[in-house]
Amino acid sequence: MDHDLVVIGAGIHGAGVAQAAAASGYRVLVLEQYEKAAQGTSSRSSKLIHGGLRYLETGQLGLVYECLRERAQLLRNAPHLVELVPFYIPVYRTTRRRPWKIAVGLALYSLLSLKPFHRIPRGRWQELEGLRTDGLDAVFSYYDAQTDDARLTRSVLQSARDLGAEVVMGAHFESATIEPDGCTLTFRKRQVEHQISTRVLINCAGPWASRVLEKITPHPTPQPVDLVQGTHILVPGKLQQMYYLESPTDQRAVFVMPWKGQRLIGTTETPYRGDPADVRPLESEISYLLEVHNHYFTPHIEPDDVIDSFAGLRVLPIDDEKAFARSREILMIEDDRENPRVVTLYGGKLTAFRASAETLIEQLEKTLPPASPIANTRTLKLPEVD
Numbered sequence: 001m002d003h004d005l006v007v008i009g010a011g012i013h014g015a016g017v018a019q020a021a022a023a024s025g026y027r028v029l030v031l032e033q034y035e036k037a038a039q040g041t042s043s044r045s046s047k048l049i050h051g052g053l054r055y056l057e058t059g060q061l062g063l064v065y066e067c068l069r070e071r072a073q074l075l076r077n078a079p080h081l082v083e084l085v086p087f088y089i090p091v092y093r094t095t096r097r098r099p100w101k102i103a104v105g106l107a108l109y110s111l112l113s114l115k116p117f118h119r120i121p122r123g124r125w126q127e128l129e130g131l132r133t134d135g136l137d138a139v140f141s142y143y144d145a146q147t148d149d150a151r152l153t154r155s156v157l158q159s160a161r162d163l164g165a166e167v168v169m170g171a172h173f174e175s176a177t178i179e180p181d182g183c184t185l186t187f188r189k190r191q192v193e194h195q196i197s198t199r200v201l202i203n204c205a206g207p208w209a210s211r212v213l214e215k216i217t218p219h220p221t222p223q224p225v226d227l228v229q230g231t232h233i234l235v236p237g238k239l240q241q242m243y244y245l246e247s248p249t250d251q252r253a254v255f256v257m258p259w260k261g262q263r264l265i266g267t268t269e270t271p272y273r274g275d276p277a278d279v280r281p282l283e284s285e286i287s288y289l290l291e292v293h294n295h296y297f298t299p300h301i302e303p304d305d306v307i308d309s310f311a312g313l314r315v316l317p318i319d320d321e322k323a324f325a326r327s328r329e330i331l332m333i334e335d336d337r338e339n340p341r342v343v344t345l346y347g348g349k350l351t352a353f354r355a356s357a358e359t360l361i362e363q364l365e366k367t368l369p370p371a372s373p374i375a376n377t378r379t380l381k382l383p384e385v386d
Contacts, residue, residue: 006198011042014204015157020357022163025371031171038153044312050144078382117142203344207276207313220335231285232266234308281309
């Protein structure tokens with residue numbers, strides 16, 4: 001076998017799997033279709049390293065706790081990439097979630113994260129830059145973290161390289177054949193085809209994951225999933241604070257945050273059909289986000305003021321529930337539970353990439369050849385990258 005693991009995709013989960021596998025002493029190759037890492041959803045997130053306060057509403061306590069634990073580790077291992085910052089939640093007379101309910105949620109969140117929350121006194125409301133105060137009942141603050149998602153992904157991928165992983169950019173996966181002891185696969189780079197073998201093929205292609213499976217013989221059964229588009233917009237106006245807001249139209253959580261001297265607003269949840277490479281912000285999504293901003297802040301922002309917009313795709317299990325209420329737990333689907341040769345990762349959170357990768361490698365240890373670990377990703381410092 002040429003490799004113990006071949007990872008398809010250099011988004012945050014592909015980079016995390018490569019790092020975890022290389023740290024465990026395995027021979028790892030990463031194949032990425034773009035010339036740079038994090039060109040898909042991993043550069044189009046809300047830029048947050050957080051537990052997911054809103055997931056408490058849907059009872060996903062395990063996910064929240066895992067993400068808060070991973071947040072703490074990233075704050076230790078990558079302080080140059082992840083910064084702990086206060087978030088503010090204004091509650092108005094028209095807000096569906098009443099102050100007592102938010103206080104209960106924040107108390108639980110603080111208990112899980114070991115970081116306090118506060119109720120901001122009325123005398124300090126004037127510090128909330130541009131925020132409407134008419135009809136304001138209460139303001140809470142709590143702590144979460146912000147990151148540059150693309151830089152974080154590149155840093156994790158560089159860490160994998162430093163541990164011995166090989167990374168090929170601009171590599172287009174063509175096909176793979178599952179064999180009794182592994183996979184033989186073909187990829188193309190600059191019109192040159194390469195054939196290699198691996199003990200396990202890890203499909204971390206994100207919204208392209210099911211398309212990757214179609215190129216594998218025999219075809220592993222794909223997981224039924226939906227692609228859900230999330231759009232963000234960048235608008236003018238400096239901001240010092242991070243705001244967690246309730247949309248006045250559908251009560252979804254929307255963030256308004258400082259980002260590179262401007263305001264970043266997001267996100268939406270819109271069903272998507274089509275090629276993941278073609279995902280683009282919709283005018284209706286931009287209008288929705290502007291409506292949320294203008295409901296809470298003055299002066300108002302008009303559509304012509306939008307500086308930039310971007311959209312990414314979440315991969316969520318098919319369910320009758322709205323996207324907001326669906327599980328964000330990562331799914332790891334094996335072609336054969338007893339002898340996995342292809343494992344596909346669906347969904348997952350930016351914050352929990354390391355824990356997800358660690359879990360995957362632990363599951364594969366029984367079928368991978370013996371290896372001697374060379375590092376522990378729980379304590380491994382992430383390198384500086386551009």
